[in-house]
Amino acid sequence: MPHMDRRIRVLIAKPGLDGHDRGAKVVARALRDAGMEVIYTGLRQTPEMIVSAAIQEDVDAIGLSILSGAHMHYFREVKRLLEAQGAEDILLFGGGIIPDEDVPRLKELGVAAVFGPGTSTQEIVDFLRRAVPERWRAQGLA
Amino acid sequence: MRKKHDWLRETYQKSLEKMPERPIAHRTLSDIAPEPLYTPEDIGVLDPEYEEKRGYPGEYPYTRGVYGSMYRSKLWTMRMFAGFGTAEQTNERFKKLLKAGQTGLSVAFDLPTLMGYDSDHPLSKGEVGKCGVAVSSLADMEVLFDGINLEEVTTSMTINSPANAIWAMYLAVAKKRGYDWKKLGGTIQNDILKEFIAQKEFIFPPEPSVKLVIDTFEWGPRNVPKWNFISVSGYHIREAGSTAVQELAWTLADGFEYVEAALKRGLDIDEFAPRISFFFDVHNDFFEEIAKFRAARRIWAKEMRHRYGAKNPQSWMLRTHAQTAGVSLTAQQPLNNIARVAIQALAAVLGGTNSLHTDAYDEALALPTEESATIALRTQQIIAYETGVTHTIDPLAGSYYVEWLTDEMERQAMAIIEEIRRMGGVVRAIEEGYFLRELAEASYRYQQEVERKERIIVGVNAFTDEIPLKVPIQLVDPEVERVQAERLARVRRERDPKRVEEALAGLRQAAVEGQNTMPHFVECALAYCTLGEMMDVLREVYGTYQEPAYV
Structure with a gap:
């Protein structure tokens, strides 16, 4: 199975003005420890910057971390730009302080998974190990 | 050896003259009447280090509390952080909190305001009013404090990079309403160093940022003498993942860094130091938190007196x-979370805090609702009025564990403070990425301990069976952005453009020439310059800061 050799590449991004980066960094490090290639954007990224970094770095997934309440806006924008650039195959997921009510709305937008406070990093690792190769198979890459 | 009756006669009595005992029964439920203070004398033991390490409340080194009579006379200030949506909505919440018995206001600003952008700036999109109230000009500030007597309440404002501008707007409201600045009480957070370390709401590079802070150290005591122009904050450091010892050490190191910067400007330590205030987190480890507060007071007192030569005990x-x-x-x-908050609040009180915010149980989900915020306030009131912990001052003093842990935290924190000093101070350590690395390590270590179940979090990695429970969520009206944009448009239309231009030019000149910026911020606020306009002037002069993306 060729895809077994391929390492999952993930962009962890902090969109907008929110500076709460503890979660993003812990997740980035956990994914790296799990053998993935992780690019962390640093703070204060616009949706444009995030999507352009994702395409340039040829990542399989983008994880957005938002604790400011502005999640609907940023997920919508990132999704829109991914589609505009023909990069909708990049898996979009995220986490932060996101009320349950908003999770179905995010899923409708095409966000693959939302991880709230208290999620173990292993859960996120497992999710990516499952979802990313699925995409590879769907795209005939594997 | 100083005896308790001397302290009672001198310090305690003097404190009562200023602030008499509260007119409630200082008696237990069995009708035992505790004295204001207990010392080794009361149980017939010897403590040769008593005076040096613990001392008496209201006396150096303040381990047992900064005021002579502490909660016997005056409870801590119950100050609940609030802010969301428009100035109108937050003003309404403030009035309700005051009516519910809260004793001070505390303003949460939204991210655009914290980052110095107006509500209609492109980068503000989606963020206006979300995690606090939007304030883009004096017009918003006027609405925010409408119908509130600024000489009667004290107001704390969590604002850092744009602190000078936001404080100037508050002072401008007071001036326009005829309040005397000499009578105004409150706090601006204004602690930029911890922004670089942890909270990350910085705009300018560290050096000009510290310069702006020191402008308030110089201008504040002479113009608004009762105002705390800084709240040196460990809260955000802890929330970003530090340990309690790191929080203690880094916060005090930040405090010392400001003192040194102010001394370098030639300011008199005993003029500014009495108005430096602090802000700590209070987490789950009950005794460690209590010890942290006691150690913090002792370290600050020793260093301010002996290292920096302050003479005024207030310093x-x-x-x-x-x-x-x-x-x-x-x-x-x-x-x-209601139980967690109650236990943490009790630790803060037993640690002798002077002011307290209790979190609402729904804050891991969204901003608190009115009901959850009220329960949080009631939690403080139950501790204050029902538990009896306020009968006697520093009731845990003399506990072998608490005293040992206080000493141990002091020892460990001082070792870190010395390490930072060897690096050349906090700004140097920021530039070297020291704090980012340490925080990333500490928070990852903690997360791994939780995942390995070496640390148990009830409901998260143990005891997870639950009946699904929906709690109501506070949602922010998306209309906020429109309301704000309209008010900004009106402000820009109706103000005197010449006065705006002159005020901004004055601010620019002060920044370029290294003069004190505060008088110019006040003039800008009065001229209805927007927050974004003021910050843009400084962005041009000082440049902006990007931190390295370290994982």
Whole structure:
């Protein structure tokens, strides 16, 4: 199975003005420890910057971390730009302080998974190990 | 050896003259009447280090509290952080909190305001009014404090990079309404160093940022003498993942860094130091938190007196606000958070805090609702009025564990403070990425301990069976952005453009020439310059800061 050799590449991004980066960094490090290639954007990224970094770095997934309440806006924008650039195959997921009510709305937008406070990093690792190769198979890459 | 009756006759009595005992029964439920203070004398033991390490409340080194009579006379200030949506909505919440018995206001600003952008700036999109109230000009500030007597309340404002501008707007409201600045009480957070370390709401590079802070050290005591122009904050450091010892050490190191910067400007330590205040987190480890507050007071007093040569005892006193640990709240089984908050609040009180915010149980989910915020306030009131912990001052003093742990935290914190000093101070350590690395390590270590179940979090990695429970969520009206944009448009239309231009030019000149910026911020506020306009002037002069992306 060729895809077994391929390492999952993930962009962890902090969109907008929110500076709460503890979660993003812990997740980035956990994914790296799990053998993935992780690019962390640093703070204060616009949706444009995030999507352009994702395409340039040829990542399989983008994880957005938002604790400011502005999640609907940023997920919508990132999704829109991914589609505009023909990069909708990049898996979009995220986490932060996101009320349950908003999770179905995010899923409708095409966000693959939302991880709230208290999620173990292993859960996120497992999710990516499952979802990313699925995409590879769907795209005939594997 | 100083005896307790001497302290009672001198310090305690003097404190009562200023602030008599509260007219409630200082008696237990069995009708035992505790004395204001207990010392080794009361149980017939010897403590040769008593005076040096513990001392008496209201006396150096203040381990047992900064005021002589502490909660016997005056409870801590119950100060609940609030702010969301428009100035109108937050003003309404303030009035309700005051009516519910809260004793001070505390303003949460939204991210655009914290980052110095107007509500209609492109980068503000989606963020206006979300995690606090939007304030883009004096017009918003006028609405925010409408119908509130600024000489009667004290107001704390959590604002850092744009602190000078926001404080100027508050002072401008007071001036326009005819209040006397000499009578105004409150706090601006204005602690930029911890922004670089942890909270990350910085705009300018560290050096000009510290310069702006020192402008308030110079201008504040002469113009608004009762105002705390800084709240040196460990809260955000802890929330970003530090340990309690790191929080203690880094916060005090930040405090010393400001003192040194102010001394370098030639300011008199005993003029500015009495108005330096602090802000600590209070997390789950009960005794460690209590020890942290006691150690913080002792370290600050010793260093201010002996290292920096302050003569005024007020300069030695570490007065602090505390907030229960938002980071300890769980989204799982959210009602459990009420218990966590109560225990943390009790630790802050037993640690002798001077002011306290209790988190609402739903804060891992969203901004608090009115009901959850009220329960949080009631939690403080139950501790204050029902538990009896206020009968006697510093009731845990003399506990072998608490005293040992206080010493141990002091020892460990001082070792870190010395390490930072060897690096050349906090700004140098920021530039070297020291704090980013240490925080990333500490928070990852903690997360791994939780995942390995070496640390148990109830409802998260143990005892997870739960009846699904929906708690109501506070949502922010998306209309906020429009309301704000309209008010800004009106402000820009109706103000005197010449006065705006002159005020901004004055600010620019002060920044370029290294003069004190505060008088110019006040003039800008009065001229209805927007926050974004003021910050843009400084962005041009000082440049902006990007931190390295370290994982």
